[in-house]
Amino acid sequence: MxxxxxxxxxxxxxxxxxxxxxxxxxxxxxxxxxxxxxxxxxxxxxxxxxxxxxxxxxxNAGRHIADFSSQFQHDFVQLLSRRYNTKRVRINQVYQEFIQDKNHLHMNATRWVTLTEFAKHLGRSGIARVDETEKGWIIAWIDSIPKALAKQEASIKKDRATRDDAQRERTLIESEQIERAKLEKEASDEGSASPMQRRFSLKYHCMSHMTRKEPKMYSYLDNDND
Incomplete structure (x- = not known):
């Protein structure tokens, strides 16, 4: 035609x-x-x-199917998180909105044959909470961002504590090294004095004792003579 x-x-x-x-x-x-x-x-x-x-x-059919599946999941979860956040919603309702885009990636090119299989996959992967009800499969997106932030914050605190401990240890070691060096220097200065310096020091010490004025002693005999 x-x-x-x-x-x-x-x-x-x-x-x-x-x-x-x-x-x-x-x-x-x-x-x-x-x-x-x-x-x-x-x-x-x-x-x-x-x-x-x-x-x-x-x-390479396996690689193409894996790529299609990954892209389909990414686009679907992106719509679920932006449109409904963590609210509970029927997965079929989300899917109907998803396929409104003419350029969407079709599920028949993925590894999932039915929407039920895809819902179970989201539940097993921890991406969404999935429940089967009388109205069909209900899903709710799991916001993992707070968990990731909490994990990152805990890691930062741990690293900071490790750095503080290391800094305190370095400070203690430096203090011990400074004190040891000071003592070694004093011992070295004493040991390096010449014999003449030591004799002069000894002579000065003896003379200081000899020239010390002795206190005057008085006897009772002196009082009688007077």
Whole structure:
């Protein structure tokens, strides 16, 4: 069937349809192409461009699936945290908002086949609290930022305490070294005195004792003579 010419009503109608949200099952994540219906998706799957791209992906399918899964989880959790923070919400509600973006990464390209499997994965990974209720799976994002900040603060305090202990130990060692050096210097000064200096010091000491004035003694005989 020939394509509608640019500017014709048919062309404008097709453009309007392409702007809206299409069926997720008719989207090819590998080629990033949205097909309008099942017939269009089958035609695309048989096209040369799609088959060539599939050969490239097939060479390392595990890595591509892991990349798609990581990107899908990142975008989904980012929406969950910004839109609902830590409030409890049905995961299907978050998913419906998530797929409103035409350029979102589709879950059929990830390792998770269903939304339930993805919800369980978030619970096991500690990213969200997950509960199964009558209304479906309820999730709540776990804000790990306060925990990270508390851990970082504890690490800083520990490092500061370690540095303070090390500083006190260095100060004590320096004080001991200064005192030891002082004592060694005094001992060295005493030992380095010359023999003449020592004799002079001894002579001066003896003379100081000899020239000391003795107190005068009085006897009772002196009193009688007077």
């Amino acid at each position: 020939p394509r509608a010419e640019v500017g014709t009503p048919k062309y404008l109608a097709n453009k309007m349809k392409s702007k809206g949200l299409q069926r997720l099952r008719w989207y090819c994540q590998v080629c990033e192409k949205q097909c309008r219906d099942e017939n269009g998706f089958k035609c695309h799957a048989q096209s040369e461009a799609h088959l060539r791209q599939m050969l490239v992906v097939g060479e």
